[in-house]
Amino acid sequence: MKNDFVIHTLENGLRVVIEVMPGVRSAACGFLARTGSRDEDPQMAGVSHFLEHMCFKGTHHRTCEQINIAFDEMGSLYNAFTSKERTFYYGWVRDADLERQTELLADMMRSALPQPEFDVEKKVILEEIAMSNDQISHLAYDFLHENVFAGHPAAWPVLGFADTIEKLTRDQMDAYLAERYAPDNLVLVVAGRVRPEQVIRLASRLTADWLPAGRSRSRIPPVLNAGQAVKKVERFHQQEIALVFAAPGAGHPMDETAEATASILGGGNSRIFWNIVQAGLSPRAGAWRVAYEDCGLTILSGLCDPANCEKLAEALRKEARELIAQGPEPHEVQRVKNKRRTSLAVEAEAPYYRLVQIMDDVDTYGQPRSVEQRLAEVDAVTGQSVVDYLEAFPITDPGFLVSVGPREWPAS
Amino acid sequence: MEFAAEVLPDRRTVALELRVLSGLADEPPHQLGLAHLVEETIDKGTQRRDGRALSDAFDALGAQRASWTGRECIGFTCVCLPPQLQPVLELFAEMLRTPTFPDEACRVAVELAAQDLKSLEDDPQELADKLLTRQAYGPWLGRHALGEASTLANIGAADIRKHWSTYFEAGRMQVAMAGPVDAERVMDSLERLFEGFGGSSPAGRALYPVEFNPVHTHQHKELEQEQIGFCFPGVARTDPQFPVQQVLLAILSDGMSSRLFTEVREKLGLAYSVSAWHENPRGAGMIHLHASTTPERCDRTYATLLREVDRLGEDVTEAERLRAVNAIVARTETRGDITRAHGAELANDLFHFGRPVPLEEKLEAVRRVTIADLKRYLAEHPRDRLCVVTLGPKQLDPAGRQ
Numbered sequence: 001m002k003n004d005f006v007i008h009t010l011e012n013g014l015r016v017v018i019e020v021m022p023g024v025r026s027a028a029c030g031f032l033a034r035t036g037s038r039d040e041d042p043q044m045a046g047v048s049h050f051l052e053h054m055c056f057k058g059t060h061h062r063t064c065e066q067i068n069i070a071f072d073e074m075g076s077l078y079n080a081f082t083s084k085e086r087t088f089y090y091g092w093v094r095d096a097d098l099e100r101q102t103e104l105l106a107d108m109m110r111s112a113l114p115q116p117e118f119d120v121e122k123k124v125i126l127e128e129i130a131m132s133n134d135q136i137s138h139l140a141y142d143f144l145h146e147n148v149f150a151g152h153p154a155a156w157p158v159l160g161f162a163d164t165i166e167k168l169t170r171d172q173m174d175a176y177l178a179e180r181y182a183p184d185n186l187v188l189v190v191a192g193r194v195r196p197e198q199v200i201r202l203a204s205r206l207t208a209d210w211l212p213a214g215r216s217r218s219r220i221p222p223v224l225n226a227g228q229a230v231k232k233v234e235r236f237h238q239q240e241i242a243l244v245f246a247a248p249g250a251g252h253p254m255d256e257t258a259e260a261t262a263s264i265l266g267g268g269n270s271r272i273f274w275n276i277v278q279a280g281l282s283p284r285a286g287a288w289r290v291a292y293e294d295c296g297l298t299i300l301s302g303l304c305d306p307a308n309c310e311k312l313a314e315a316l317r318k319e320a321r322e323l324i325a326q327g328p329e330p331h332e333v334q335r336v337k338n339k340r341r342t343s344l345a346v347e348a349e350a351p352y353y354r355l356v357q358i359m360d361d362v363d364t365y366g367q368p369r370s371v372e373q374r375l376a377e378v379d380a381v382t383g384q385s386v387v388d389y390l391e392a393f394p395i396t397d398p399g400f401l402v403s404v405g406p407r408e409w410p411a412s
Numbered sequence: 413m414e415f416a417a418e419v420l421p422d423r424r425t426v427a428l429e430l431r432v433l434s435g436l437a438d439e440p441p442h443q444l445g446l447a448h449l450v451e452e453t454i455d456k457g458t459q460r461r462d463g464r465a466l467s468d469a470f471d472a473l474g475a476q477r478a479s480w481t482g483r484e485c486i487g488f489t490c491v492c493l494p495p496q497l498q499p500v501l502e503l504f505a506e507m508l509r510t511p512t513f514p515d516e517a518c519r520v521a522v523e524l525a526a527q528d529l530k531s532l533e534d535d536p537q538e539l540a541d542k543l544l545t546r547q548a549y550g551p552w553l554g555r556h557a558l559g560e561a562s563t564l565a566n567i568g569a570a571d572i573r574k575h576w577s578t579y580f581e582a583g584r585m586q587v588a589m590a591g592p593v594d595a596e597r598v599m600d601s602l603e604r605l606f607e608g609f610g611g612s613s614p615a616g617r618a619l620y621p622v623e624f625n626p627v628h629t630h631q632h633k634e635l636e637q638e639q640i641g642f643c644f645p646g647v648a649r650t651d652p653q654f655p656v657q658q659v660l661l662a663i664l665s666d667g668m669s670s671r672l673f674t675e676v677r678e679k680l681g682l683a684y685s686v687s688a689w690h691e692n693p694r695g696a697g698m699i700h701l702h703a704s705t706t707p708e709r710c711d712r713t714y715a716t717l718l719r720e721v722d723r724l725g726e727d728v729t730e731a732e733r734l735r736a737v738n739a740i741v742a743r744t745e746t747r748g749d750i751t752r753a754h755g756a757e758l759a760n761d762l763f764h765f766g767r768p769v770p771l772e773e774k775l776e777a778v779r780r781v782t783i784a785d786l787k788r789y790l791a792e793h794p795r796d797r798l799c800v801v802t803l804g805p806k807q808l809d810p811a812g813r814q
Contacts, residue, residue, distance in 0.1 A: 023422050026746045056668065064678060068669035072735050075742020094742055123681030130636040130706055131684055136534040235634040237533040269467040278456075278463075280523040283531060303531055335471035342474040345424040345493055350749045 005368050006196035013184025013212040016203050017362050019191040019354055027098040027192030028351040029199075030090030031105050032359050034187070034217060035180040037160070038084045038153040038292075046160015047168060047176050049082040050125050054173065055089065055108045056080070057117035062107060064117055070104050077352065082158055084145075085293055088359055092352040095193040099202055102190070106206040109181055118170045126166070129159050136303075139233070140240040140404040144299070147229035148244050148400050152222035154292065182213030189359050192351030221294040228401040232408045239306045239405030241313055243320075245395045247289050247296030251364040254392070256377045257385040258296070262289045263336045264328050264386065265319060266300060276315045281308060285316070293364075298395055306407035313401065320395040327387045340378045344371050413585040413612070415602055416761070416768045417595040418754050426497050426591030427755030428490045430504060431763060433586065433616025434579035435484040436555040443567050445559020446575050448481040449521050453572055455479075456517035459510040463517060466507060475500050481557045483549075483693050484620065485586075485763065491752055494592050498601060505605035508580060518569035529558045537685070537704065540639035540803040543631060544700075548643050548799035550623025553693050581610025586762040590754035617766075619695040626797035630807040638710040638804035639702070640717070644795045646690050646697035649764040655777040656789040657690060657697070660724060662736035663786075664688045665701075669735065671720045676703060682713045694764060699795075707806035714802075715812050725790035733783055741775050 006018040036048050057064045071078050071091065078091035078101075089108060091101040132138040142157040149155040159165075190199050224246050248254055266272040266287025276285045285302030300320060304312040347353040348371045358368040369377075403409055439446045456463035470477055473496040479488045488508075492500050532539050546554040558564075587602060589595075624645055647653045665672045665688035676686045686703040701721070705713045747753045748771075761769045802808055 024749045026749050065669065065674070068667065068674070068678075069735065072667035072669040072739050075739040075746065077743055077746060092746055094746055097742075117678075120679070120681040124677055124684050127637070127682075127705060128684035131704055134536050134635045134637055134704075136531075238527070238531045269464075269471055274464055277524070278517070278520055280520040283524045283527040303527075305527060305530070331468060331472070335468060338474035339471055339476065342425065342476050342491060342493055346476070346491060346750075346752070348424055349751060 005370070007367065008200050010183070010204055010207060012207055012210050013182070014203065014207050014210065015187045015362070016200055017187060017189050017358055017368055018194060018196045018199055019358055019368065020194060020196060021192050021351060021354065024193050024349070024351055025095060026092060026351050027095045027190065027194050028090060028092040028355040029098060029102045029105060029188065029190040030088055030355055030359060031109055032187040032189060032363060033087040033181055034185050034363060035087060036083050036085040037156060037158045038219065039180065039217070040153060042153070042156070043164060044168060044172055044176065045156045045164040046125065046158070047173055048087055049158050049160065050121070050165065050168065051173055051177060052080045052082045052087050052089070053121050053125065054113050054118060055111045057121060058112045058114040059107045059110055060112050067104065067108065070100070074100060076101055084154055084158060086363060090352070090355060092355070098190070098192070098194060102188070102199070102202055103206060109186065111177060113170050113174055113177065115170050118173070122165060122168070125159065126162055129162055129165070132159060136236050136238065136240050136404060139231070140242065140402065143229065143231050143404055144242055144244060144402045147402060148225055148297065149222045150225055152220070154222045179213055183207055183210040184212040184214065185217065187359070187362050189355055189362065191354040191358060219293060224295065224297070224400070226398060226400055228403070228410060230408055230410065230412065231404045232406065233404060234406050236405050238303050239309050239403060239407055239409070240301065240303050241309055241316070242299055242301035242402040243313065243316055244400040244402065245298045245393070245397070247291070247298040247393050249294045249296045250291035254385070254389050257381050257389045258289050258393070260333065260336045260381045261386050261389055262287045262298065264332045265323055267336070269335070271319050271323065272300070272316070275319060276302065276312070281315055282312055285312070298393065300395070306405055306409070309403060309407060309409045317396070324390050324394065324396055328383050330383055333381060333383050333386065337378050337381060341375065344375055344378070347371065413582045413587065413602065413606055414762055414766070415587045415599055416589070416758050417593055417598060418590040418758055419593060419595055420590055420751060420754065421592050423591045423751045424493070425491050425751050426494050426589065426593055427752040428492070428500070429588045429755050429759035430488045431485040431586045431759060432508070432580055433485050433584040435482045435486060436557060437483050437552040437620040438579060439555065441551070442563060443571060444555055444563040445525055445557070446567055446571060447486060448557040448559070449518070449525060449567060449572050450576050451479050451481045451486045452521045453513050453517050454511045454576065455507055457512040457514045458506050459512060460506060463514070466503070469503055470500070473500055473503070483553050483555070487759070489755070497593060497598070501598070501601055501605060509606070509609050511576060513569055513573045513576065515569045518572050522564055522567055525558050526561060526564050529561055529564070532558065536633070536635055536637070536639050536803060537702070540641045540702070540801055543629070543803065544641040544643060544799065544801040547625055547627065547629060547801060548698065550621070550625065552620040553622055553696070579616070581612070581615065582606045583611040583613050584616040586759065588755055588759035588762055590758060591751050620693065622693065622696045622698070624797065624799065626799050628800040628808070630802045632805065633803055635804045636706065637704045638707045638802060638806055639704050640710060640714055640802050641700065641702045642798050642800040643698050643700040644798050646699040646793065648695050648697050649692045650695070651697070653789055654697070656781050656785045657699070658740060658778060659733060659736045659781045660786055660789065661688055661690055661699070662740055663728060663732045664720065664724065666736065666739055671723070672717070675720055676713060676716050680712070680716065682709050682716065692764070707804060710802070710804070710806055711809045711812050714808055721795050725787065728783060728786055730783060733781070733786065737778055737781060740778050744771070744775060
């Protein structure tokens with residue numbers, strides 16, 4: 001089953017990336033805005049995410065209600081999400097509704113930011129921050145970034161802070177929108193049962209009056225701090241512990257090996273699962289890699305009874321030491337590769353899954369990768385490449401230790 | 413054993429869902445949590461290999477596995493590439509028929525369940541849902557998979573083995589499959605793999621009653637937000653009124669144009685998280701609503717949720733009905749590109765109806781729902797009895813309760 005890509009850049013700088021997927025009945029489309037919380041000024045922390053909400057709140061052609069009704073009339077599976085580096089708006093529909101879906105999303109990229117909706121939505125964002133603060137995993141993840149990247153825009157949470165959200169004005173957001181949602185900083189991604197020439201014609205028509213900003217995105221690579229940070233929160237019952245190490249950024253030649261290494265160490269049926277979770281030390285523990293444009297993190301983390309913090313931290317370090325000392329077993333590498341093959345087959349079935357992957361590829365590599373190409377990259381992972389990777393990005397130095405929960409551990 | 417397959421010749425994957433008809437409702441009252449412990453430990457060793465080797469064997473086939481414990485069944489799901497289906501089925505048969513439940517794995521599973529119960533305290537929405545379910549569904553169907561700290565203490569490896577030997581048998585099994593499969597061949601294979609596996613006559617189909625308890629309770633907890641959850645009886649999945657309920661719930665909570673999202677979030681900004689859904693034990697149904705908000709706004713949020721449920725009976729429009737119907741149909745068809753979605757749909761059909769129900773038959777029933785049907789449903793099912801749980805720093809104002 002061969003998939004085809006069509007990549008086209010419009011005169012205004014908007015890139016259009018299309019994958020034709022034979023054999024499916026549906027189509028998905030989305031606008032990637034290449035901006036996120038690390039692109040914000042500190043006093044506007046949270047504006048990217050707040051803007052994502054506001055793009056549903058009214059344009060120069062539609063009210064908020066009309067936008068919502070249009071999505072639901074199509075029975076679209078739609079949403080948007082914001083990260084530190086990206087904002088993505090998408091809809092997945094029956095193929096006959098693709099044009100209408102694309103038109104709606106394009107209109108939303110030119111939000112009118114109506115003041116009354118801005119004022120109401122500010123309350124919703126503050127509720128979202130409160131909700132996040134009540135969940136130990138969210139709080140720990142944000143606290144980790146605040147400390148590991150302290151002093152850098154990658155440090156603050158995607159949601160921003162209550163005080164920056166409260167102070168944010170509609171005009172500040174409007175300026176941010178004008179600069180970051182220019183067509184040369186956007187990508188339209190489409191996947192599924194589509195006709196590329198129709199999509200390109202449609203995109204040209206919809207964005208005919210969009211003006212490029214003519215500026216490229218400039219980001220300063222963050223420096224990973226060493227040390228430790230503890231947040232004592234008495235209302236929690238369990239403690240979240242994380243060890244953080246430097247990892248390669250997105251698009252690194254060792255990408256697949258980095259993912260395989262994290263999986264061998266801390267995915268399902270991994271060393272951490274059998275030696276830490278199945279030893280009864282933690283109900284949830286694992287390892288994963290977070291990849292940003294210019295840096296990455298390997299995080300070894302787990303949840304435990306507050307009395308067991310020392311044991312859990314030491315157990316995580318022991319697994320890291322042993323993987324480096326012994327290298328992976330051949331069957332560990334093979335099982336990770338086998339599961340990845342199944343994942344890729346699942347991904348290849350559904351336009352929405354492909355849409356998100358293409359978006360990620362385009363932002364990371366500048367172009368999409370086919371499932372076949374990614375299979376080849378998976379096949380290239382070997383035991384030796386895992387050993388080489390761990391030598392280049394060791395996980396046995398002290399790293400950065402983060403601890404959140406009712407116990408003040410380790411003591412300062 | 414019941415088996416159903418949807419043959420989808422052009423797909424790249426096979427989706428498998430296997431259910432054993434015994435769940436939380438079958439646990440002895442002093443050993444709540446037992447069914448989930450069976451699910452957690454059944455793959456920790458067979459007569460042929462230890463737990464790690466069993467997981468390695470599944471992984472060697474690239475099988476993506478998951479499992480869950482429900483009120484009336486334990487489910488095992490798997491997605492694999494078509495050539496691996498036969499060896500995957502053989503591994504499932506080995507796991508389900510010959511588990512050894514090693515003592516140490518059972519001890520650890522009990523310990524982890526106790527820790528998971530503790531960590532539930534740090535997940536307010538889940539905790540509120542657990543409290544509401546226990547209160548609303550009664551002694552059998554209101555149980556939580558993790559049990560209670562006091563009942564977990566009563567469970568040992570021998571109890572886990574006994575529970576498995578009592579309930580895991582061919583007569584309680586349902587297998588649903590979707591993808592490029594040869595159904596006849598798979599059926600023969602299942603016959604062979606599960607031949608002589610306990611009783612083969614149908615079992616586990618009896619209905620457990622919902623004992624609805626319409627009370628309000630508040631649990632104090634230091635949180636930034638107040639969790640508000642409530643529910644009231646709806647209809648069963650097999651009830652002819654179920655499509656009507658589906659449309660009503662879509663009007664209430666499916667999509668950003670739905671009433672709850674519009675009124676609670678878009679107009680008033682009271683909450684980020686607000687939703688309604690239905691849960692269906694076999695032969696019963698319950699409608700749930702949930703929102704979380706900061707304490708000073710919880711009374712208004714609760715009042716708005718109630719008002720929106722009531723308002724459905726007053727002013728539902730043809731435009732809303734049509735939009736809800738279209739959305740249900742379109743979303744079902746769009747998700748149809750995912751093979752796993754077909755497997756799950758078929759498994760639910762077997763579970764609730766005891767047979768596959770053609771998708772078009774279900775969608776046609778939704779299309780036929782009229783405004784008169786919606787009004788009749790609401791008249792016949794008034795939300796006059798509510799079970800309510802709040803969790804957080806503030807109790808609801810008694811004057812606003814209904």
